[in-house]
Amino acid sequence: MDHIGILEGREKQIFEKKTGIEPSDIACETSSLSGSVSQRACVFCGSRVVLYPVADAIHIVHGPIGCAAYTWDIRGAVSSGPELHRLSFSTDLQEMDVIYGGEKKLYLSLIELIEQYKPKAAFIYSTCIVGLIGDDIDAVCKKVAAETGIPVLPVHSEGFKGTKKDGYKAACFALMKLIGTGSTEGISKQSINILGEFNLAGEAWIIRKYYERMGIEVVSTLTGDGRIDAVKRAHGASLNVVQCSGSMTSLAKDMEEKYGIPYIRVSYFGIEDMSKSLYDVALHFPDHPEIMEAAKQVVSEEVKKLYPELQKFKKALTGKKAAIYVGGAFKTFSLIKALRSIGMSVVLAGSQTGNKDDYRRLKEMCDEGTVIVDDSNPVELSKFILEKEADLLIGGVKERPIAFKLGIGFCDHNHERKIPLAGFVGMYNFALEVYQSVMSPVWQFAPRKGGNR
Amino acid sequence: MKHAKTATQNACKLCNPLGACLAFRGIENCVPFLHGSQGCATYIRRYLISHYKEPIDIASSNFHEESAVFGGSHNLQVGLKNVTAQYKPEVIGIATTCLSETIGDDVPMILREYKKTYRNGTPMPIMIHASTPSYQGSHIDGFHAAVRATVETLAEKGERQKLVNIFPNMVSPADLRYLKEILSDFRLPFMLLPDYSQTMDGGPWGEYHRIPPGGTPASAIVAAGSAEASIEFGSTLAASKSAAGYLEEAFGVPRHQLSLPIGIKESDKFFDLLETLTEQPRPEKYEDERRRLVDAYADGHKYVFEKKVIIYGEEDLVVAMTAFLREIGMMPVLCASGGKSGQLKQRLTELIPDLEEQGIKVREGVDFVDIEEEAKVLKPDFLIGNSKGYTMSRKNNIPLLRIGFPIHDRFGGQRAHHIGYRGTQELFDRIVNTVIEQRQNASSIGYTYM
Numbered sequence: 025m026d027h028i029g030i031l032e033g034r035e036k037q038i039f040e041k042k043t044g045i046e047p048s049d050i051a052c053e054t055s056s057l058s059g060s061v062s063q064r065a066c067v068f069c070g071s072r073v074v075l076y077p078v079a080d081a082i083h084i085v086h087g088p089i090g091c092a093a094y095t096w097d098i099r100g101a102v103s104s105g106p107e108l109h110r111l112s113f114s115t116d117l118q119e120m121d122v123i124y125g126g127e128k129k130l131y132l133s134l135i136e137l138i139e140q141y142k143p144k145a146a147f148i149y150s151t152c153i154v155g156l157i158g159d160d161i162d163a164v165c166k167k168v169a170a171e172t173g174i175p176v177l178p179v180h181s182e183g184f185k186g187t188k189k190d191g192y193k194a195a196c197f198a199l200m201k202l203i204g205t206g207s208t209e210g211i212s213k214q215s216i217n218i219l220g221e222f223n224l225a226g227e228a229w230i231i232r233k234y235y236e237r238m239g240i241e242v243v244s245t246l247t248g249d250g251r252i253d254a255v256k257r258a259h260g261a262s263l264n265v266v267q268c269s270g271s272m273t274s275l276a277k278d279m280e281e282k283y284g285i286p287y288i289r290v291s292y293f294g295i296e297d298m299s300k301s302l303y304d305v306a307l308h309f310p311d312h313p314e315i316m317e318a319a320k321q322v323v324s325e326e327v328k329k330l331y332p333e334l335q336k337f338k339k340a341l342t343g344k345k346a347a348i349y350v351g352g353a354f355k356t357f358s359l360i361k362a363l364r365s366i367g368m369s370v371v372l373a374g375s376q377t378g379n380k381d382d383y384r385r386l387k388e389m390c391d392e393g394t395v396i397v398d399d400s401n402p403v404e405l406s407k408f409i410l411e412k413e414a415d416l417l418i419g420g421v422k423e424r425p426i427a428f429k430l431g432i433g434f435c436d437h438n439h440e441r442k443i444p445l446a447g448f449v450g451m452y453n454f455a456l457e458v459y460q461s462v463m464s465p466v467w468q469f470a471p472r473k474g475g476n477r
Numbered sequence: 478m479k480h481a482k483t484a485t486q487n488a489c490k491l492c493n494p495l496g497a498c499l500a501f502r503g504i505e506n507c508v509p510f511l512h513g514s515q516g517c518a519t520y521i522r523r524y525l526i527s528h529y530k531e532p533i534d535i536a537s538s539n540f541h542e543e544s545a546v547f548g549g550s551h552n553l554q555v556g557l558k559n560v561t562a563q564y565k566p567e568v569i570g571i572a573t574t575c576l577s578e579t580i581g582d583d584v585p586m587i588l589r590e591y592k593k594t595y596r597n598g599t600p601m602p603i604m605i606h607a608s609t610p611s612y613q614g615s616h617i618d619g620f621h622a623a624v625r626a627t628v629e630t631l632a633e634k635g636e637r638q639k640l641v642n643i644f645p646n647m648v649s650p651a652d653l654r655y656l657k658e659i660l661s662d663f664r665l666p667f668m669l670l671p672d673y674s675q676t677m678d679g680g681p682w683g684e685y686h687r688i689p690p691g692g693t694p695a696s697a698i699v700a701a702g703s704a705e706a707s708i709e710f711g712s713t714l715a716a717s718k719s720a721a722g723y724l725e726e727a728f729g730v731p732r733h734q735l736s737l738p739i740g741i742k743e744s745d746k747f748f749d750l751l752e753t754l755t756e757q758p759r760p761e762k763y764e765d766e767r768r769r770l771v772d773a774y775a776d777g778h779k780y781v782f783e784k785k786v787i788i789y790g791e792e793d794l795v796v797a798m799t800a801f802l803r804e805i806g807m808m809p810v811l812c813a814s815g816g817k818s819g820q821l822k823q824r825l826t827e828l829i830p831d832l833e834e835q836g837i838k839v840r841e842g843v844d845f846v847d848i849e850e851e852a853k854v855l856k857p858d859f860l861i862g863n864s865k866g867y868t869m870s871r872k873n874n875i876p877l878l879r880i881g882f883p884i885h886d887r888f889g890g891q892r893a894h895h896i897g898y899r900g901t902q903e904l905f906d907r908i909v910n911t912v913i914e915q916r917q918n919a920s921s922i923g924y925t926y927m
Contacts, residue, residue, distance in 0.1 A: 058552045059510070059559030061534040066516025088575045088611035089485060090492025094520035097868065110868070116485035117612050122579055133484035152514050152576040153612070156545060183514035184540035184576060402534055403563060406685030421523055425532040429682045471683030 037398040039383075041390050061401045064376045066183035068151055069095075070191020073439060074271050075147050075179065075198065077222045078250035079103035082143040084113040086130050086161060087151030091183075092116075099439040100224045103249050108143055117153060127159045134168045134176065144252035145175040147198060155182030175252070177201055188351075189270065189377055196275035199246065199255060203279065206256025214309050215241040217261040217285075219276055220268030221292070223248025224439060227446035231292055234302055234326075234447065238318040240309075246272065259283045263308050265290055265301070270352035270377050291354060292446035293454070294362030295330065299323045326448035334366060337455040342367030344462055347414040349397070349405055349423055350437055353378030353386060359418055359437070360389055366455050371412035374400050402426050410472070415462050431470020433461030487845035487868060489789055490815030492611035494572045495521045496620030496647065498535050501570030501605070503671020504627060505692035508566045510536040512553055512584065513574025528883040529650075529677040529891050531689065536560045536569075540576055549577050550587045557591055561602055564687045568603045568695055570623060578610035603695055605630045615816050617791045620647050621711075621718055624670055628701055628720040634728055635703030641754060642707040642730065643669045644720050646737060646793055647882065650678035651892045655899055662760045663751050668697050668704065670720065678891040702728040706754055708747075710896075712736040712796040712824040713816070736828065737793055738896050739904070740801030741770060743828075747897070766898035773902060774805060777909040782806040784912060787855065789813040789848055789862040790881045792821045792841070794895075798861060798880070799837070800828040801901060807908075809837055810855040817842035845869050859911055864890075878911050880904065 068085075072095050075083065085092035092114030103109065115121075115129050134146060146168070150161050161178045169176040177198040181191050216235065221228045228248035235242055244250075244258040264276045264287035276287035288308070290301035302323060306316040346368050348359050353375040360370045373386055374397035386396055395408045406426055409417060417427040420438025427434035435457050437445065445454045468476045494511055498521050501509040511518045518537035525533050538549055538556040553571075560569060573584060584606045592601060607626040609619040624644060645656055653674035660667040675691025701707075707721035707730050714734070716722030721732040738747040744767075748759045785808045788798050792814045799809045814821060822839040826832045832839070838855070840847065849869040852860070859876040860866050864885045870877035884890025894900035913927045 058539045059536050059556030059563075061518070061522075061536050064515055065519040066514045068514075069516050069519070084484065088492055089488050089490060089615070090495070090517065090520070090575075090611045092485070093488045093491050094524050096487060096865075112487050114485045114488060115483075116488070117575075119610070119612050122575075122612050129483055136482070137484055137486075152540075152545075152574070153579055156576070156579045183516045184545050185542055402532055403685060403687055410684060421526060422519070425526055425530055426685070428530070429532055430685065431681050470681050 037400075038404070039387065039396045041387055041392055041394050041396065061403070064399060065188055067186050067188065067191040067194065068149060068181040068183045070188035070193075070271070071149055071179045071181035071195040071198075072191070073099070073222070074192055074195035075247060076109055077101035077103070077247045078145075078147070078252065078255070079109045080106040080143060080251050081145040081147055082108050082111070082113060082137055082141055083147050083149065084115065084130075084133060084137065085149045085151060086115045086126065086159070087117055087149075087153050089114050089116045091149075091151045099222070100442045101222045101248060101439070102226050103223075104229075105251075108141055111141075113137055122153060122157055125157055125159055126154065127161075127164050130159065130161065130164050131168065134164070135171070138168070138172050138174065143174065145177065145202070147177050147179055149179045149181050151181070152183040155185060175202060175205075187377070192271040193274050196272065196278065199275055200278050200282075202252065202255045204256070204259045204283070206253060208257050208260025211243055211257070211260035212241040213262055214239060214312060214315065215243050215261045216263045216265050216305060217243050217258045218245045218248075219264050219266040219287070220272035221245055221248045221446075222268075222439065225442050225444040227292070227444045227450065230444055230447040230449060234322050235305065237322050238302065238306060238315050239312075240305060240315065246275065259285065261285060263288065263305065265305060267292055267301070268352055268354065270354070289354065291358040293355065293358035293450065295327060295365060295448065295451055296361050297358045298446075298448055298451065299327070330448050330452055333452055334455050337459045338365075338367045340459060340463055341455075344368045344415040345371045345413060346416040346418060346458075347372035347405070347409050347412065349374045349400060349417065349419045351376050351420070353382030355437070356382075356386060357389060362451060362454060363458075365451075366458065368416070368458070370394055371414050372397070372405075372408045374398060374405075406430060416458060431467050431472050433458070433464065433467070435461060485844045487865070488815060489813065489844050489848065489865065490615035491524070492616060493609040493614055493619035493622070494574050494611060495524065496616035496618065497570070497572035497607045497609045497623035498533075498619075499525065499647065499673065499677075500620045500623035500627070500671045501568075501572070502533065502676045503673040503692050504568050504570065504698070505694040506567035506688050507570050507692060508534065508536055508560055508564045508568075508688060510538070510556065510560060510569050510571045511574055512538045512549060512571055512577040512582065513540055514576055515539045517574050517576075524883065525677075527885045531677050531679065531891075533677075534564070534687070536564075538577075545576065545580055548580060549582045550590070553582070553584070553587050554591045554594070557604070558595065566602045566688060568605060570627070571604060571606045572609045572619065572623060573607070574609070575611040578608065578612075584608075603630065615791075617647060617793070617816060618718070621714060621720075625718060625720045625723055627670065627698060628723055631695055631698040632702035632724060632728065633699050635700065637705060638666075638700065638703050640666045640668060640700055640704040642701045642704045642721065642724065643667050644707065644709040644711075645669065645671075645896075646710040646714075647791060648710075648737070648896055649882075649891055649893050650674040651894045652896045652900060655894060655897055659751070659763070659897065662762060663755050663757070665751065665755050668701050669693060670698060670701070702730065704730050706731045706733055708750065709734045710737045711793045712828075713792045713818040713820040715818075736800065736824070737797035739797040740804050740901055741767065741774075741898070742804055743797060743800055744897050744901060763898060766902070770898050770902050770905070773905055777905060778806060780909045780912040783808050784859070785810045785855065785857045787811040787813065787848060787852055787857045787860050787862075789815075789843075789860070789866060792816045792818055792824075794881050795821065796824045796828065799825055801904070802861075803829050805905065805908075808835070810857055811838045811840065811848070811851050813840045813843045813848050813851070815843060849873065858915070861908075876911055876915060878907060
């Protein structure tokens with residue numbers, strides 16, 4: 025394959041599926057190369073995305089102002105009640121704090137903010153600088169917790185201490201401290217927690233309803249539309265259902281170890297995976313065949329509504345080509361299937377944080393000629409998008425301008441989306457969005473189409 | 478409720494490196510490079526993209542634990558090597574972060590070392606280093622630091638030539654284009670820095686550009702030391718921190734500091750200065766723009782008279798906007814900034830001598846919760862500032878007129894004009910329309926002529 029434009033040291037993070045070539049493992053789970061423009065973020069970002077939707081806690085970023093400013097109300101994670109998560113709090117460390125330490129400022133900030141907002145808990149995120157100046161945030165948190173009577177949880181998310189995945193882990197660690205501290209009284213045996221679902225544009229509500237229609241009790245959603253009290257009693261559920269594999273698998277594993285709660289991995293994107301996520305939960309309760317019956321009922325009702333509506337999109341989109349570059353690899357699997365169901369093929373598939381198993385599975389799933397990338401960058405992405413003549417890119421806000429500059433359609437499948445793409449209704453929205461972008465007549469003026477001159 | 482005084486809530490500022498990245502985008506063939514964690518580059522890219530809607534590549538030295546312990550020299554050098562290989566830039570604009578500043582990386586020394594190691598006959602990019610620790614100042618300080626560092630690195634002494642340096646401050650790409658149009662119409666050779674009018678607001682691409690076309694060439698910046706004068710927009714910008722200040726000190730290039738030319742009076746000062754420098758009257762086109770603006774003021778004056786406004790944003794923008802609002806008869810009840818130069822009130826008083834008398838409040842170093850509390854008492858008719866005031870605007874049902882940066886919840890922020898007669902015209906039209914819309918919405922009759 026052509027290596028022009030690919031950074032030395034990155035060749036092993038790229039693979040093109042071709043017959044006759046034995047697939048070697050793609051290199052992944054490494055940190056980004058210095059000097060490459062990675063689409064990844066940092067440890068802090070990982071923690072922040074996982075805990076962000078907890079709506080009745082305050083989230084205080086301990087560090088200079090940037091980290092708090094850039095994550096203020098950044099996601100479409102909605103709440104049915106309190107909205108403390110949409111506020112931005114920072115200790116806004118100044119030079120003197122860096123020299124003399126920021127513990128006092130953190131303490132005062134916490135006391136004031138807790139008094140002002142009366143949250144159910146507080147999460148304290150440490151940023152790069154806190155890791156250097158040696159503030160003992162655990163001690164401050166302990167002190168404040170004792171004085172205020174609410175859980176005050178340190179999240180060790182110094183940006184440079186690992187990758188985004190380590191940030192996920194730090195966030196899960198904080199959640200683990202809450203889980204198990206609430207009463208499990210009255211929780212049904214046929215109950216689950218939904219993990220890794222962040223209620224972007226209300227997606228958790230959609231999913232929760234499907235499960236409730238099956239007679240399943242949802243104890244806690246982590247962390248979409250999250251509430252501290254619900255997190256505290258999450259250990260009362262019989263099963264953990266993990267979506268967004270990257271961020272929450274470690275929590276599921278910890279809960280399995282500590283509370284003996286098994287977990288399954290699911291995805292809510294596309295008809296196939298959405299249906300499977302209902303059946304897989306039903307399979308977990310074999311003594312209750314009525315749950316499986318209800319699951320079949322839900323799927324059948326929803327698909328009956330959805331299928332005819334998708335045909336219009338499929339007709340228009342058949343033969344169009346898509347490139348996918350998203351955060352977690354698990355989402356990529358679903359998107360490939362979802363795109364196929366509306367007639368589209370995938371010419372590029374990649375993720376920021378996939379692991380070896382993910383990429384092996386991707387290789388199996390993908391068509392001949394599909395390029396697979398780990399931790400890519402704009403130069404590479406555009407090179408493949410143009411070479412493979414993609415009509416659509418699916419990614420996040422950082423990928424959006426790449427697509428639009430090159431004159432191809434775009435579907436936002438990241439944390440900032442405002443339209444639910446999960447569930448059966450989400451599949452409709454997804455197809456609609458893809459259709460609206462790919463079929464727009466504006467691309468006729470793009471240089472790649474000759475600019476209509 | 479007594480409000481917290483320690484924590485910053487809903488900040489009315491951004492961090493230092495962001496401003497530097499934006500400024501570096503205004504140099505031709507330049508890649509901004511952040512010496513720090515990966516997250517800084519990614520967050521800043523995301524933030525800028527949401528306003529400018531352009532791909533913005535910012536490289537990062539991508540610190541790990543070892544770099545934090547043993548220093549970031551290795552990462553910086555590998556990073557520079559990789560960026561050079563992949564982007565083939567003419568210039569790399571390196572800005573530090575809180576991380577690299579705190580561990581005390583000596584960036585100039587690392588750069589010298591790097592040049593020594595990798596100098597093997599092939600031309601090496603010019604490396605500009607701006608010190609931008611996030612725990613000092615805000616994004617606007619990083620912006621000015623990068624502009625000054627660029628000039629410090631590149632400007633050379635030379636025979637005086639008919640050339641004017643323009644340091645426009647953090648204005649929109651549309652403002653930059655307008656500035657260039659004005660200077661060209663005056664037939665005045667100029668060096669505009671930064672110039673991201675094209676890099677942050679350009680056309681479609683047939684292929685991916687590692688670095689978007691546009692920006693001020695390094696070769697043009699070299700000549701800044703031999704210019705006849707520098708014009709710098711910015712009221713609170715100290716000579717010791719500004720590019721024009723450096724050029725005056727190092728090469729004797731006279732520094733003309735004007736406030737951002739918003740409103741007729743301040744725009745007049747800018748055009749007067751251009752007339753003085755070129756010894757010719759302004760082109761008729763600008764007389765026309767000014768006449769149309771005066772006429773519009775007359776047509777719209779009643780809508781805006783004594784309307785109460787809270788204005789917030791970078792200090793220089795606040796100073797200029799306040800002067801403009803006063804000249805059209807509006808009442809800025811609060812002039813607020815997240816910045817903290819210590820000069821905001823002083824500079825405002827220079828342009829608005831009756832500031833105290835009018836009861837105009839001035840507050841530096843505030844966040845949006847502070848502004849919101851003021852708003853509850855001051856009861857403004859609307860807010861003027863960037864998108865980040867939307868949360869309080871919605872909560873308190875006070876309309877928001879969006880100007881400056883960032884505009885994350887409206888379309889076309891990069892194409893909005895603010896400066897000169899044209900920018901003032903656009904602002905005035907938008908202000909009048911805000912009032913009209915408010916009245917129309919509040920009316921039970923629904924007048925179709927307003």
